[in-house]
Amino acid sequence: MKKEQVSLIECKEYEFEAVKKAVEESFENLGGIDRYIDKGDRVLLKVNLLIKKKPEFAATTHPVFTKALASVLIDYGASVVIGDSPGGPFNERMLKGIYRVSGMEQIAEETGAELNYNTESAVVENPKGKYLKELTIAKMVLDADKVISVSKLKTHGLTIFTGAVKNMFGIIPGLKKPEFHLTMPEVKEFSEALLDICLYGSPTLSFMDGIVGMEGAGPSGGEPREIGAVIASGSPYHLDVVASSLINLKPGEVPTIQRCIERNICKDNLEDIDILGLPISHFLLEDYAIPEYRTRKLIADWMPGFLKTFIEMRTRPRPIFNHERCIACGNCVESCPPQIISMEDQRPVADLDRCIRCFCCQELCPVKAVKIHRPWLLRQMTRF
Numbered sequence: 001m002k003k004e005q006v007s008l009i010e011c012k013e014y015e016f017e018a019v020k021k022a023v024e025e026s027f028e029n030l031g032g033i034d035r036y037i038d039k040g041d042r043v044l045l046k047v048n049l050l051i052k053k054k055p056e057f058a059a060t061t062h063p064v065f066t067k068a069l070a071s072v073l074i075d076y077g078a079s080v081v082i083g084d085s086p087g088g089p090f091n092e093r094m095l096k097g098i099y100r101v102s103g104m105e106q107i108a109e110e111t112g113a114e115l116n117y118n119t120e121s122a123v124v125e126n127p128k129g130k131y132l133k134e135l136t137i138a139k140m141v142l143d144a145d146k147v148i149s150v151s152k153l154k155t156h157g158l159t160i161f162t163g164a165v166k167n168m169f170g171i172i173p174g175l176k177k178p179e180f181h182l183t184m185p186e187v188k189e190f191s192e193a194l195l196d197i198c199l200y201g202s203p204t205l206s207f208m209d210g211i212v213g214m215e216g217a218g219p220s221g222g223e224p225r226e227i228g229a230v231i232a233s234g235s236p237y238h239l240d241v242v243a244s245s246l247i248n249l250k251p252g253e254v255p256t257i258q259r260c261i262e263r264n265i266c267k268d269n270l271e272d273i274d275i276l277g278l279p280i281s282h283f284l285l286e287d288y289a290i291p292e293y294r295t296r297k298l299i300a301d302w303m304p305g306f307l308k309t310f311i312e313m314r315t316r317p318r319p320i321f322n323h324e325r326c327i328a329c330g331n332c333v334e335s336c337p338p339q340i341i342s343m344e345d346q347r348p349v350a351d352l353d354r355c356i357r358c359f360c361c362q363e364l365c366p367v368k369a370v371k372i373h374r375p376w377l378l379r380q381m382t383r384f
Helices: 016-029 063-076 092-102 104-111 164-171 174-183 187-201 236-246 255-262 305-315 331-335 376-381
Strands: 004-010 042-047 079-083 121-125 134-138 146-156 160-162 205-215 223-233 273-277 318-321 341-344 347-350 370-373
Touching: 004 016, 004 236, 016 063, 016 205, 016 223, 016 273, 042 063, 042 164, 063 079, 063 104, 063 146, 063 205, 079 104, 092 104, 134 187, 146 164, 146 223, 146 236, 160 164, 160 236, 160 255, 164 187, 164 205, 164 236, 164 255, 174 187, 187 255, 205 236, 223 236, 236 255, 236 273, 318 347, 331 341
Parallel strands: 004 273, 042 079, 042 146, 146 205
Antiparallel strands: 004 223, 121 134, 146 160, 205 223, 318 370, 341 347
16 A cells, blocks of 8 residues: 655754754655755745734744745755735735734745735636636746645634645635635535645645644634644645644544545545654644534434424524624624624624624634634534
């Protein structure tokens, strides 16, 4: 059986030389940089810049991690572009603000890397896709010779875990992303789309910043958690299997990995993975805070309609807005796919009967003013 290689290196702090050494060791484990990159290649580092937050909040790829990877590539002879399509509008003004606050602006100046400001999009064919045979993507992908996914190890309120596969969702431009939530409100459908997008993006390599991850109410409202891992692989799918295992999350519980298993891309265990470096047991965090809302089919097909409706109404998680913490930025209104949030007296109010439970409002709130309420019945039904 052919095994996919996943490099697992320890690095406990964002000290540049230490992170650069971990990146270099990752390349060595995987066969050398020249196995993946040619001199003169224009390489897009597709980082995770979800929201305008400082690095210490662990919501975005850390700038020192990005600097180390960019430096190794530039020293080798490649040119580097740093880019992402964060949540919200995909325009130059928005990108400048996020690059500045996330620290990417500074590390671009220090390394000579370029920041992507091309906000044009293109419609492309996706022959590898199972459901999405056509995609609208950011042109920054087409401008690159190679793409390296540089994700952040985080939990996620909807998809449980956000890793290398979901990181490629950022090649979809700006406000096109909420359309996926609107047309695919169920997490199974949405995770199918995420896998199709990753298959199109087909990153040459995937690196994950697991030095400090996020636990709890990720991908933006959780808490930083030290993990101490730099993970890399030629397969984003197998990288996610290893990364989820580090935080004591069974791979088969992660919707994107479930879809990979169903399509025979990977297994629900480590049998088809060759881990190079330290073992998972060296990093394992058994008490990592995983979002309470698990993706699980709670309502059986055989149930009568009235019972399905009863259970659905009493198990539906919903967003709760903390008006005292809210800064009236309007991100939740702008990012809501079904447009059921409005501002009244400078505070968000939602028509929860029409909520599709995508949790974009929580994901893009810069001050953690949105929490997901999980009803008692749902908590009982999702107990392990």
